[in-house]
Amino acid sequence: MLYEPLLFEISKPGRVGVALPDLDVPESPLPTEFLRTEEPNLPELSELDVARHFVRLSQKNYSVDSVFYPLGSCTMKYNPKVNEAAAAKPKFTATHPLQPEETVQGNLQLMFELQEMLKEISGFDGVSLQPAAGAHGEFSGVLTMRAYHLSRGDTKRTKMLIPDSAHGTNPASSAMSGFTVQEIPSDDRGNIDLDALKAACDDTVVGLMITNPNTLGMFEEHVEEVVKTVHDCGGLVYGDGANLNALMGIVRPGDLGFDVMHFNLHKTFSTPHGGGGPGSGPIGVSEALAPFMPGPIVAKDGEMYKLVTPEHSVGSVKAFYGNFGVMVRAYTYIRMMGADGLRAVSENAVLNANYMRVKLQDAYHVPFNRICMHEFVAEGDIIEGIHTMDIAKRLIDYGYHPPTVYFPLIVHEALMIEPTETESKETMDGFIDALHKIAEEAKTNPDLLHSAPHTTELGRLDEVQAARHPVLKYLG
Amino acid sequence: MKFIPNTEPERAEMLDAIGVKSVADLFEVVPESVRFPKLNLPEPLSEMEIMAELTAMSDRNADTFHYSAFIGAGAYNHFQPSIVGQMISRNEFYTAYTPYQPEVSQGTLQAIFEYQTMVSDLLAMDVVNASHYDGATALAEAAIMAYQVSRGKRKKVLVLPSVKPNYRKVMRTYTQGLPVEITGDENPNTDLAALTAMLDSDTACLVVQSPNFFGELEDLRGLADTVHAAGALLVVHTDPHALGLFTPPGEYGADIVTAEGHALGNSLNYGGPYLGIFATTQKLVRKMPGRVVGQTVDTNGKRGFVLTLSTREQHIRREKATSNICSNQGLNALAAAVYLATMGKHGMRRVAELSYHKAHYAAAEIDKLPGYQLLTTKPFFKEFVIQCPKPVAEINTALLAKNIIGGYDLSQRYPERANQMLVAVTEMNTRRQIDEFVAALKEVA
Numbered sequence: 020m021l022y023e024p025l026l027f028e029i030s031k032p033g034r035v036g037v038a039l040p041d042l043d044v045p046e047s048p049l050p051t052e053f054l055r056t057e058e059p060n061l062p063e064l065s066e067l068d069v070a071r072h073f074v075r076l077s078q079k080n081y082s083v084d085s086v087f088y089p090l091g092s093c094t095m096k097y098n099p100k101v102n103e104a105a106a107a108k109p110k111f112t113a114t115h116p117l118q119p120e121e122t123v124q125g126n127l128q129l130m131f132e133l134q135e136m137l138k139e140i141s142g143f144d145g146v147s148l149q150p151a152a153g154a155h156g157e158f159s160g161v162l163t164m165r166a167y168h169l170s171r172g173d174t175k176r177t178k179m180l181i182p183d184s185a186h187g188t189n190p191a192s193s194a195m196s197g198f199t200v201q202e203i204p205s206d207d208r209g210n211i212d213l214d215a216l217k218a219a220c221d222d223t224v225v226g227l228m229i230t231n232p233n234t235l236g237m238f239e240e241h242v243e244e245v246v247k248t249v250h251d252c253g254g255l256v257y258g259d260g261a262n263l264n265a266l267m268g269i270v271r272p273g274d275l276g277f278d279v280m281h282f283n284l285h286k287t288f289s290t291p292h293g294g295g296g297p298g299s300g301p302i303g304v305s306e307a308l309a310p311f312m313p314g315p316i317v318a319k320d321g322e323m324y325k326l327v328t329p330e331h332s333v334g335s336v337k338a339f340y341g342n343f344g345v346m347v348r349a350y351t352y353i354r355m356m357g358a359d360g361l362r363a364v365s366e367n368a369v370l371n372a373n374y375m376r377v378k379l380q381d382a383y384h385v386p387f388n389r390i391c392m393h394e395f396v397a398e399g400d401i402i403e404g405i406h407t408m409d410i411a412k413r414l415i416d417y418g419y420h421p422p423t424v425y426f427p428l429i430v431h432e433a434l435m436i437e438p439t440e441t442e443s444k445e446t447m448d449g450f451i452d453a454l455h456k457i458a459e460e461a462k463t464n465p466d467l468l469h470s471a472p473h474t475t476e477l478g479r480l481d482e483v484q485a486a487r488h489p490v491l492k493y494l495g
Numbered sequence: 496m497k498f499i500p501n502t503e504p505e506r507a508e509m510l511d512a513i514g515v516k517s518v519a520d521l522f523e524v525v526p527e528s529v530r531f532p533k534l535n536l537p538e539p540l541s542e543m544e545i546m547a548e549l550t551a552m553s554d555r556n557a558d559t560f561h562y563s564a565f566i567g568a569g570a571y572n573h574f575q576p577s578i579v580g581q582m583i584s585r586n587e588f589y590t591a592y593t594p595y596q597p598e599v600s601q602g603t604l605q606a607i608f609e610y611q612t613m614v615s616d617l618l619a620m621d622v623v624n625a626s627h628y629d630g631a632t633a634l635a636e637a638a639i640m641a642y643q644v645s646r647g648k649r650k651k652v653l654v655l656p657s658v659k660p661n662y663r664k665v666m667r668t669y670t671q672g673l674p675v676e677i678t679g680d681e682n683p684n685t686d687l688a689a690l691t692a693m694l695d696s697d698t699a700c701l702v703v704q705s706p707n708f709f710g711e712l713e714d715l716r717g718l719a720d721t722v723h724a725a726g727a728l729l730v731v732h733t734d735p736h737a738l739g740l741f742t743p744p745g746e747y748g749a750d751i752v753t754a755e756g757h758a759l760g761n762s763l764n765y766g767g768p769y770l771g772i773f774a775t776t777q778k779l780v781r782k783m784p785g786r787v788v789g790q791t792v793d794t795n796g797k798r799g800f801v802l803t804l805s806t807r808e809q810h811i812r813r814e815k816a817t818s819n820i821c822s823n824q825g826l827n828a829l830a831a832a833v834y835l836a837t838m839g840k841h842g843m844r845r846v847a848e849l850s851y852h853k854a855h856y857a858a859a860e861i862d863k864l865p866g867y868q869l870l871t872t873k874p875f876f877k878e879f880v881i882q883c884p885k886p887v888a889e890i891n892t893a894l895l896a897k898n899i900i901g902g903y904d905l906s907q908r909y910p911e912r913a914n915q916m917l918v919a920v921t922e923m924n925t926r927r928q929i930d931e932f933v934a935a936l937k938e939v940a
Binding site for chain 2: 023034035037040043047054055058059060061062066070073074079080082084085088096098100101102103105107108111112115117119124125126135140142154155158160186188190191192193196197224236238240242243261267272274285289298304308313333334335338339340343345351354355356357358361363364367368369371374377390400412421423424426440441442444463476477478480481482484485489491493
């Protein structure tokens, strides 16, 4: 593959990439004291220069549409193209967020119906679509929990309980909300250690942030007791919905007694991940917490849809109403799947993950090896001197995006695999076969793994140098 | 089944390999009383049916292709070159995730590095991160960063009332659990001189927006010295399109700069997805929230790009991270990169000039109308305030009948500004549209 220079290295003074209209009104004097004296050093390129540059850059990426991408906890399922066509409709994209409500009834209807469908899927009483990503939903949910406690004069609660298998965003979102974090260990079956939980529960507990299924891919075996324990001490249960792809039509987190949960529309509901966003992270809450959600949200008043702010709302977590373009995609997906289709999604996601688990368990140690949900965690240090990173980089040579590595933190040398329901058996078999071959290579030719990848334009990158001497923009 | 490839025989084979009889057996761990709920969702639709439904739904909207729009207030109808949509629709970009594996993500990484470079040049700042959810959350995180830079010793965030009201609301939402006080904007008449007089040893930062919510350019000369003398940071929120013409915040000595960047190649999208721009100085980079891409070399010494300085971030530092942000607005930042590369330095200047002159033409024409008055007296960019002869909501309803989306009704957020309309004009508004708007305003007065 060709090396691609930076935009600034192909810039030619005087080249133009865009045709703008002539000025059709008289000029007005410019306020000289405010004028920029030096032009920004933006590149000067033709439109073809720009097109060729970005097409070539795109070709350097692995993506769901080019390769199997079993990145655990990220639910890299196929993104149906109808979603893109739906979200690109000019009558959605060319609407301004501050237009009068009567001129955006289509947008508001879609948002209202999405709120209703998410409530039904999750078993919650209220949904706010405003948060823009999973971590943003967590932060919104934790603020909502805080506001609920404070409204009851319950001011002592400052401690959030978080299992040691949790995503890093959980403790970070709690800290941003002003809470301290107490870590709860996992037991030897991958569940929350109930004794440790009971010991931690007291009248200073805000709540528990639980990911279920957790990041080991395990459904919490004592989930009802966990929820009861937290509720008994006056705490609330926050569900990290990153792993909802295992549960649609299987169980509703609201029915399990969860008080609040965020959805990742970009995982569960097939909206594309965009190279790191935009996502969308709506929250669902119980009836007691609904007055505290961030907003505005959409309400229906007769035949009219309107924006309303929940009575005791924590405020707004975004300038407007959330990532509307992502909502259009998720709405399209849910309407196409229906109830039976969503259940089939979760069933097949779980079936696929278990199939891969049993096919790999002999070559790669699976530390918590029981029926998993939509993902499972294996270990990459299959023999002395070989690490998870070696396995991951060698997979690239076989044409696969590596699984999530070194997470969750409680598994040494973790290799976290999530196939999703959109992958076929033969794709999974190909991947399983590659991992078996790599396990053989680890014995016969370990250097092949240590020096991988070999098929990419660049070898392993020096991340230490990047952090020690940061170069964060082109310096000429 | 749609989007699920495996056939019944394949599923049977897989169940056999697992050693269970049915798919239901995989879910025995789920409490039986709540297992397999019947979901009450609408019947599934085919692709042609859902597209027909969405066409009907979106037809209930008024859009800026069929209406001439004079509304801004934080979201702007700027021109989007066709190439932007084409490039960000490359499957290799939009169906990839966060570039955790750099060897197979150089496309995303290099593009974000180029985004960081171009935006930092536009703002005249050292460092730009890989994006936030929108301008409001970028600004809220700037306030939290200033508090963290003081190691929690300075708790006050001074904000001008001319900072976008919805942004100030987001700042308060973000900081409600922290010992941070957002203040200075309680009195709508507080100006920059009055705000700087409030600087004290408890002030973490001073926040100013230029062009401000009413479109005016704030005079930032000397401000950084005053703020720094008090031991605080200067945070400037700006409009990237203004910087094609006007002095960038970095030249005024800002420590943190934020902006809403959606109009750099992204549609209005009813408020999202947008692009939160966040910039700071080299000195403060290790306190910055969010992801950032850095340049490095591979094992053969060839240039490449990686996510870097991640020891600030939640996946490493957990509750001690500078922010909880994980997913950002990567594809929107990519759109901004394509946009800025296409516009180039001359295009950005030209768009700013077109917007400026058209806005000033519109302002002067409206000011001539009986019953209307231009209230903006300071230099402005593309937005200005007019006094109307009756409530703005009434005027806007009448304008809609003429296929015009009028300006923002300022009384919604500033009760003392009855009958005041905030009008936005960009390069998208032709002279004919402006003349029709002016004529319509006259008629509905």
